[in-house]
Amino acid sequence: VAMAHLAGRLAQRWCPSSLQVISFPVVQLHLNRTAMRASQKDFENAMNQVKLLKKDPGNEVKLKLYSLYKQATEGPCNMPKPGVFDLINKAKWDAWNALGNLPKETARQNYVDLVSSLSSSLESSSQVEPGTDRKSTGYETLMVTSEDGITKIMLNRPTKKNALNVEMYHEIMHALKAASKDDSAITVLTGNGDYYSSGNDLTNFTDIPPGGVEEKAKNGAILLREFVGCFIDFPKPLIALVNGPAVGISVTLLGLFDAVYASDRATFHTPFSHLGQSPEGCSSYTFPKIMSPAKATEMLVFGKKLTAGEACAQGLVTEVFPDSTFQKEVWTRLKAFAKLPPNAMRISKEIIRNREKEKLHAVNAEECSVLQGRWLSDECMNAVVNFLSRKSKL
Numbered sequence: 001v002a003m004a005h006l007a008g009r010l011a012q013r014w015c016p017s018s019l020q021v022i023s024f025p026v027v028q029l030h031l032n033r034t035a036m037r038a039s040q041k042d043f044e045n046a047m048n049q050v051k052l053l054k055k056d057p058g059n060e061v062k063l064k065l066y067s068l069y070k071q072a073t074e075g076p077c078n079m080p081k082p083g084v085f086d087l088i089n090k091a092k093w094d095a096w097n098a099l100g101n102l103p104k105e106t107a108r109q110n111y112v113d114l115v116s117s118l119s120s121s122l123e124s125s126s127q128v129e130p131g132t133d134r135k136s137t138g139y140e141t142l143m144v145t146s147e148d149g150i151t152k153i154m155l156n157r158p159t160k161k162n163a164l165n166v167e168m169y170h171e172i173m174h175a176l177k178a179a180s181k182d183d184s185a186i187t188v189l190t191g192n193g194d195y196y197s198s199g200n201d202l203t204n205f206t207d208i209p210p211g212g213v214e215e216k217a218k219n220g221a222i223l224l225r226e227f228v229g230c231f232i233d234f235p236k237p238l239i240a241l242v243n244g245p246a247v248g249i250s251v252t253l254l255g256l257f258d259a260v261y262a263s264d265r266a267t268f269h270t271p272f273s274h275l276g277q278s279p280e281g282c283s284s285y286t287f288p289k290i291m292s293p294a295k296a297t298e299m300l301v302f303g304k305k306l307t308a309g310e311a312c313a314q315g316l317v318t319e320v321f322p323d324s325t326f327q328k329e330v331w332t333r334l335k336a337f338a339k340l341p342p343n344a345m346r347i348s349k350e351i352i353r354n355r356e357k358e359k360l361h362a363v364n365a366e367e368c369s370v371l372q373g374r375w376l377s378d379e380c381m382n383a384v385v386n387f388l389s390r391k392s393k394l
């Protein structure tokens with residue numbers, strides 16, 4: 001069952017047709033109507049109903065549907081077991097194989113029953129997840145608003161602890177580019193829900209392109225370089241409101257912000273060695289400068305998690321606020337900042353940043369190239385598989 005999570009990419013952006021990622025090949029069914037409870041018609045109706053579901057039933061349910069479909073039409077699993085890194089096909093194989101010798105008729109009946117329960121439960125659940133009002137923002141993974149001279153970019157995958165999936169990397173770049181040109185004076189990045197962000201979405205590693213893991217790593221490095229580059233080049237004051245725990249890349253990027261305000265509930269964790277990875281976000285350069293090389297090593301090499309108070313003492317965080325008054329206090333302050341002359345703020349930022357820009361881009365390029373190699377290492381692959389199969393968490 002845990003392997004179902006390996007298929008995380010199956011529902012990256014859900015629409016009815018994405019259910020077919022776990023494909024339902026059209027086959028002619030030769031079913032003996034008298035020998036079963038669910039008829040061929042019931043079964044075919046159920047298959048059609050699946051395509052009409054309005055809400056993603058989740059990967060575990062999709063794997064169950066897939067396995068029952070295969071068992072009902074082909075009998076016990078007859079495919080060779082996929083390789084350990086062929087994550088999606090392995091999850092499908094595991095699900096089908098787990099049905100053992102379940103008779104075709106029972107599988108068919110179970111399929112029909114499952115679809116019927118899904119249709120009623122999913123159709124009745126019209127509750128919209130907080131922050132999924134996509135029409136108003138045009139973003140799938142963010143909420144972006146502009147008010148009182150402040151553009152707020154809010155990471156909006158609260159149920160995934162605001163983990164950054166590939167779409168979110170692209171959307172953040174888009175939002176930053178738009179914010180750099182809009183008429184706001186300052187830009188703010190924050191998280192929706194209890195986390196600021198749990199860092200890179202580890203299911204990003206499961207979607208292997210035809211060129212294999214090497215191509216995946218290369219594309220990842222290109223995307224990461226462009227993504228971090230947007231933070232290096234951002235022209236207006238950029239402020240992080242760290243509303244809760246922050247992990248991985250969401251921490252390292254803080255070294256590129258102009259101010260970082262944190263709730264006292266926030267923690268700062270960069271467990272790169274645990275994950276077989278290495279620092280990014282220019283942190284190999286900014287952290288030793290901000291907090292001393294030894295303190296940076298404790299975080300980036302040994303994965304020491306800092307409290308908000310510790311991060312403030314190290315200079316990574318500008319100021320810490322009690323969680324109960326965090327939003328009120330920081331927004332009062334930000335609104336006052338936003339009233340300052342925008343051109344003066346821009347020019348002052350430029351003069352601080354310009355001296356470092358070339359260096360930061362060079363560091364970014366080097367970090368991405370090192371990470372590209374790390375992503376292909378057994379240490380990294382094992383860490384990802386362990387997380388996705390729920391053998392380990394931070």
Ligand SMILES: CCCCC/C=C/CC(=O)SCCNC(=O)CCNC(=O)[C@H](O)C(C)(C)COP(=O)(O)OP(=O)(O)OC[C@H]1O[C@@H](n2cnc3c(N)ncnc32)[C@H](O)[C@@H]1OP(=O)(O)O
Binds near residue numbers: 249272394
């Ligand atoms: C272009 C590529 C660029 C790559 C740049 C590289 C960056 C490096 C990094 O960022 S390294 C950091 C990677 N992050 C992690 O290792 C965090 C992994 N997550 C956890 O350990 C835990 O989820 C937790 C400690 C953050 C929170 O634990 P908790 O028990 O409170 O909550 P859950 O584990 O139940 O999480 C709720 C759901 O959210 C999913 N989720 C959380 N974080 C991630 C993540 N980073 N990637 C993918 N999914 C994540 C989790 O799986 C749960 O989903 P579910 O409800 O569907 O089971």
